[in-house]
Amino acid sequence: MDSSTQSVKIVVCDAETGEVVRSGRAPHPEGTEVSAAAWWTAYQSAASTPGLLDDVEAIAVGGQQHGMVTLDEDGELVRDALLWNDTRSARDARDLVAELGGGQAWADATGTVPLASMTVTKLRWLARAEPESAKRVASVVLPHDYLTWELGGRSFAPVTDRGDASGTCYYDASKGEYRDDLVRLALGRSIELPRVADPAEIVGHTPDGIAIAAGTGDNMAAGLGLGLQSGSAVVSLGTSGTAFTRSATPTHEPSGTVAGFADATGAFLPLVCTLNGARNLVATAEVLGVTLDELARLALSAPAGSGGLVFLPFLEGERTPSLPEATGELVGLTLSSMKPANLARAAIEGVLWSLAYGVDVLRKQTGEISAITLTGGASQSEAVRRIATSVFGLPVVVTEAFESVAVGAARQAAWALTGELPEWRVPVAGRYEPTEADVAAADDLMGRYTEVLRAHFEVPDFSR
Ligand SMILES: Nc1ncnc2c1ncn2[C@@H]1O[C@H](COP(=O)(O)OP(=O)(O)O)[C@@H](O)[C@H]1O
Numbered sequence: 001m002d003s004s005t006q007s008v009k010i011v012v013c014d015a016e017t018g019e020v021v022r023s024g025r026a027p028h029p030e031g032t033e034v035s036a037a038a039w040w041t042a043y044q045s046a047a048s049t050p051g052l053l054d055d056v057e058a059i060a061v062g063g064q065q066h067g068m069v070t071l072d073e074d075g076e077l078v079r080d081a082l083l084w085n086d087t088r089s090a091r092d093a094r095d096l097v098a099e100l101g102g103g104q105a106w107a108d109a110t111g112t113v114p115l116a117s118m119t120v121t122k123l124r125w126l127a128r129a130e131p132e133s134a135k136r137v138a139s140v141v142l143p144h145d146y147l148t149w150e151l152g153g154r155s156f157a158p159v160t161d162r163g164d165a166s167g168t169c170y171y172d173a174s175k176g177e178y179r180d181d182l183v184r185l186a187l188g189r190s191i192e193l194p195r196v197a198d199p200a201e202i203v204g205h206t207p208d209g210i211a212i213a214a215g216t217g218d219n220m221a222a223g224l225g226l227g228l229q230s231g232s233a234v235v236s237l238g239t240s241g242t243a244f245t246r247s248a249t250p251t252h253e254p255s256g257t258v259a260g261f262a263d264a265t266g267a268f269l270p271l272v273c274t275l276n277g278a279r280n281l282v283a284t285a286e287v288l289g290v291t292l293d294e295l296a297r298l299a300l301s302a303p304a305g306s307g308g309l310v311f312l313p314f315l316e317g318e319r320t321p322s323l324p325e326a327t328g329e330l331v332g333l334t335l336s337s338m339k340p341a342n343l344a345r346a347a348i349e350g351v352l353w354s355l356a357y358g359v360d361v362l363r364k365q366t367g368e369i370s371a372i373t374l375t376g377g378a379s380q381s382e383a384v385r386r387i388a389t390s391v392f393g394l395p396v397v398v399t400e401a402f403e404s405v406a407v408g409a410a411r412q413a414a415w416a417l418t419g420e421l422p423e424w425r426v427p428v429a430g431r432y433e434p435t436e437a438d439v440a441a442a443d444d445l446m447g448r449y450t451e452v453l454r455a456h457f458e459v460p461d462f463s464r
């Protein structure tokens, strides 16, 4: 199961080959504050498709990362979960960074410098803004932990895995230990935290006897589903934009650009995340009064560089660069550039640009990255795939197994069931090679965006 921001997707895979044999989905409520119970209801609705779960032997959850799900002593929800894209704890993030002695101190302690997305900052927000709710909290779990617990009929204590735990900023991924001192720093006291299960552990069973694996964060699950290896990066365009790679060793990047997450196999998953993925494209299509397919056609009819238009895609504030209070900018409007086609292309270039920057920073942390695998809802767009070559200047691959998070969760479930990580084939649906002109366009685009970004916002070094 992939329980992500906008929807839940279930895929049923053949345990030997990974072939997707059945699937189902259901939408999630809108907003950055959502009751965890709504995710369980959505899962039950998707799973009720007749025959969908017939013969299923094992299940795992890949879930949107970082969300703060608060439980009281009786295991009841204290309040709605604050999601990864809720920026109200921006001030708390700044305070926590200062209180521990700066970005390097956090990067050393947990691998990651807290920004408003991370669970630890939401704990501090709760203590500050809702002290009465904070007092009632007995434990905090992540979205995937909550769903794993519900799947098991609450018959075992909540569990998590090291991948998702690494996104809390109170778990040290390199040592595999919770940092109770950081929970106390944020909330003022200790709380119960879910046990961190082994990557291939069966943590319990559903009331129907289906084995439940540990599950993980959605990006970690996508890494498993796509068979991610060092030297290449996954770029996901869902609600968030993410760029991540696999690393055998932990990263400790002090500026907060690269999160030093763990992956779902025992290795690491350095990751750059933006708040502004596919929804900037949906908003642009709405402004232009076109469908997403028409947006793609328009974008492909415009030249690389969008006739000089630059779209800083900060419609939901931003996490990378860290500008939680920012709004978007459209720059370079002239009589000749202000055309629907240029606007369509600029939206795609803008959304991809911050991830191209992310890939550059990842490269500095982990070594060469020579290809990109695109995934997430917007990777279905032919324009996104083609334009990506001229923003990254790298080969871009799209796989057939489109729901990579759910497939990765299924692969983990098969691993737990059989005791061996299955070697599932990841069939390539398309490979887009950059031309020399694409590589030059990528450099040019990075230069122009950096200039416009610097002219409008105060940011740390943000250049190639
Ligand atoms: N062809 C497309 N072009 C651009 N965006 C698309 C396209 N198809 C789907 N999307 C967008 O992708 C998003 C859903 O992607 P998904 O990866 O499922 O998100 P999440 O995992 O965050 O719930 C939605 O905002 C949807 O409108």
Ligand SMILES: O=C(CO)[C@@H](O)[C@H](O)COP(=O)(O)O
Residues within 6 Å of the ligand: 004, 005, 006, 063, 064, 065, 066, 084, 117, 167, 217, 218, 219, 238, 239, 240, 241, 242, 259, 271, 273, 277
């Ligand atoms: O916060 C992050 C990663 O650090 C996001 O990637 C969330 O994990 C949500 O992902 P999507 O719902 O957009 O897939």
